[in-house]
Amino acid sequence: MYEYQIGKTGVAWPALDTIAGLRNAADMRHPAELYPEARRLHRKIIMHVGPTNSGKTYNALRALAAAKRGVYAGPLRLLAHEVYTRLNKGTILPADIDRDPNDPDKLHPRVCNMITGEEKRILAIDAPLASCTVEMLQTVVHYDVAVVDEIQMISDPNRGGAWTAAVLGLMADELHLCGEASAVPIIQSLCEATGDELVVNDYERLSPLQPADEALGNDFSVLREGDCVVAFSRNRIFALKRRIEEETKFRCAVAYGMLPPELRAKQAALFNEPGNEYGVMVASDAIGMGLNLKIKRVIFETTKKWDGTKEITLTLSSIKQIAGRAGRFSLGQDPSAMGTVTAILPHDLDVIKLALQIPTRPLKRAVIAPSPDQLRALLQLLGPKAQPSVVFEMLPYLARVPNMFTLTDMRAAMEASALLESGEDDRLSLDEYWIVLxxxxxxxxxxxxxxxxxxxxxxxxxxxxxxxxxxxxxxxxxxxxxxxxxxxxxxxxxxxxxxxxxxxxxxxxxxxxxxxxxxxxxxxxxxxxxxxxxxxxxxxxxxxxxxxxxxxxxxxxxxxGKKQARVAEPVDADAVFEEEEDEFADEAYEDEIEADEFVESSPPTARL
Incomplete structure (x- = not known):
């Protein structure tokens, strides 16, 4: 028998006797088998895919509004609250009801509870519908209809495991998946593994999106009501807000990742109100998801952002998601309903035009996370002195994962563990540890x-x-x-x-x-x-x-701060978007100096 140490943990392993058991416990080659109840159903999976402002999510919500028992799951508290509100008010027309031409605004309210990680609104214990964040989904409840929003998040390195668990594990007769077309190949592969029926519905924008002929330039006097200027740090957002309010008649609403979701919604309401003095919004890429904004024109201050180590060009998905917020269908079918996208500098406008022409690349892998039972089994094999952080450190080396998957990023769990494991005498019980983690x-x-x-x-x-x-x-x-x-x-x-x-x-x-x-x-x-x-x-x-x-x-x-001069240069698609790959999910939702806004619903591990 030989022993050795792994990484920084200093935990000794009995090399021959234990490694085989650890490898077996970390075997994740057949994740669909973790959900036997879902495998007993012949589920119909319906994908609603298309660009922003195409009506894809609304059509899925109509099916939910008609269900005897159903659930909506999205990535943000804002989205969960919005669906909760709309279902209870009855503003979503159920799929089995035709709109009454004599009363087109007739409401069809349904009782719906809301459950997120930090808030529960229980209107009725036996409510037929629920709206929640993805991590709060229950795979032990049988639904007639389930709707999972922003399915492209299945490739997010931190939270993607929750989407994978939803697709594999939800006990729903109809499972509606809404999001980008880039996720279709991944879902096709998952359906082949589960034996579920798959239907793909493609959507086009309900109103056109047109890049401007020329960049805005440095003249903010040409800003008009309904404009949204996009920047990528809190400092730049407030600097732009100050300048716009000094040089124009408008006040500016703001939205960025670190701003609490409730306040983002209030700022959006200020911007959306017709004739309001808040005619312009200055925002980060937080506008790309979770806010209904009546934006007529999106203006990029830049198409680059800081990723923590270097300045990178925004990904295709991020540019399309942000640009797509312009031209809401609800603005009407008159010419002003057309969405316009531009930039302050000509070079950035060239990048945007190129991004809008290039099809979004298919996602390569879904993210998979270990189940709590697997984590417990691994910890038990390591012995009574082992801390859970050991499991997080070694799992990337032990896990066996199919080619269509990639293991969730363990760094957030390791950072949280480092704060929890402060001493031997005051250790939490394992159940407490998992809760606090x-x-x-x-x-x-x-x-x-x-x-x-x-x-x-x-x-x-x-x-x-x-x-x-x-x-x-x-x-x-x-x-x-x-x-x-x-x-x-x-x-x-x-x-x-x-x-x-x-x-x-x-x-x-x-x-x-x-x-x-x-x-x-x-x-x-x-x-x-x-x-x-x-x-x-x-x-x-x-x-x-x-x-x-x-x-x-x-x-x-x-x-x-001092603005660095940027020199225009020829735009090459491969060079500009060389960092696209699967990293889009993180970059599309982070601010340069901010913590990931999705932490509002997302713990370090589910993330696990």
């Missing part, structure tokens, strides 16, 4: 990461996790109180102080919001320890008012 937080936000460490340490040491003490310890609660006090004072007519003095606090308020989201997530799963849920909701609501106050009153106190 799923908390939606991003370690790149140091304020949130420190709050996660303090909350889990308090839970391990004392069995309870104090909310306000944690907020005070990370230094954000006093900032919040100052802005909250100022907000209430400024609602009086005799305001005198300049709110610019608090401009630097916005990122800290955003971090505090994420801490509250994480606390609420834990309060549903460990209610005795995280027992201050009412207070967390109260703080969350007031904090959102504070951030709205900042966006309204402080506006654009961020100053632009």
């Amino acid at each position: 799923y908390v939606p937080f991003n370690s790149r936000d140091f304020v949130v990461a420190e709050a996660f460490r303090l909350l889990t340490s308090s839970y391990k040491d004392d069995g309870v996790a104090p909310l306000e003490a944690t907020l005070l310890a990370i230094g954000v609660f006093e900032d919040y109180q100052r802005v909250s006090k100022m907000r209430k004072k400024y609602e009086r007519p005799d305001r005198k102080e300049d709110p610019a003095v608090f401009a630097h606090i916005l990122p800290r308020l955003e971090s505090m919001h994420r801490v509250l989201i994480a606390y609420l997530w834990l309060s549903y799963r460990l209610p005795t320890a995280f027992h201050e849920q009412p207070r967390a909701f109260e703080l969350k609501e007031d904090l959102e008012l504070c951030i709205s106050f900042y966006l309204r009153e402080l506006g654009t106190q961020q100053h632009a």
Whole structure:
């Protein structure tokens, strides 16, 4: 018998006796067999694929609205809330009902619950419909109709495993998958493995999308109502907002990944209201998903973004997703309904025109994640002294995965584990560990990461996790109180102080919001320890008012950095889009300086 150590963990393995067992436990070659109940059904999988603003999701939702029992699952809380609201209001016409020409606006309400990681809205225990984020789907419930949105996310390295589990595991007679046509080959391969019937419905845009003949240039006086200027960092967004408000008659709504979803929706409402002074939006690629915006023209400040190590050109999928937000069908069929896309610089407009001409490349692989049972089996084989982080570190070396799949990115789980495994004497039980590991937080936000460490340490040491003490310890609660006090004072007519003095606090308020989201997530799963849920909701609501106050009153106190000159150069398709591949899913939804916005619904592991 020989022993050796792996990586940084320092855990000794009995080489001959254990490796075979570990390889067997990490065998992921037949993922469809993990869902025997779904395999007993002969499911009909219906894909609705096409560009943005093609009506593909609405047609799937009509089938859901007609179902006796059904579920919608999307990548964002915003989407889950939107579907929840529309179904309960009855604004989605069920597929088995024709629109009444004498009463075209007749409503058809259905009772629908909403379940996301950090919020539950239960209107009725026996509600026939539910709307949720993808990670919250239940594969043990039999549905007549299930709708899974943004199916191209099946290749996202962090969250794609949740989409793969939904496609393989949902017990639905009809499973509707909505998204980009790039996902069709992957779904075809999965259906061959499961034996399910597959129908593919292709959609075209309901209103045309046209690139402008010329770039906008540096003259912001030509901006008009319905324009959306897209930039890729918070600093640039606020610098553009400030300049536009100084040089035009418009005020600017804003939307970006770190802005809480509830406030993105409110900013969208300001922009969408006809005749509102908020005639222009300045946003990141967060507008590409989850917001209904009446954008007439999309203007790219640039077609490059920082990926954390270098500046890269936006991917084909990202450019199309953002550009496609222009020209909403609901604007009408008059010529103004045509969507237009342009850029500030001519070279960027050339890149956009080329991207719109090139077909989106098929996704190569679906992402697969280990099941909780597999993780438990691996940990058991490693012995009582092994920490779960060992499993995350070694799994990429042990897992056997079919060619059509790729293993989920384990880095987020390893980062969360590093914060949890602080000592031997206060270890969590395995059940507690798995619960806490799923908390939606991003370690790149140091304020949130420190709050996660303090909350889990308090839970391990004392069995309870104090909310306000944690907020005070990370230094954000006093900032919040100052802005909250100022907000209430400024609602009086005799305001005198300049709110610019608090401009630097916005990122800290955003971090505090994420801490509250994480606390609420834990309060549903460990209610005795995280027992201050009412207070967390109260703080969350007031904090959102504070951030709205900042966006309204402080506006654009961020100053632009020095802008680097960019020289126009010939556009070559292979060179411009050489980094396309499967990485599009991350890049399409991240801001240059922001944590991944999808962390709002996505824990580190499911992500596992």
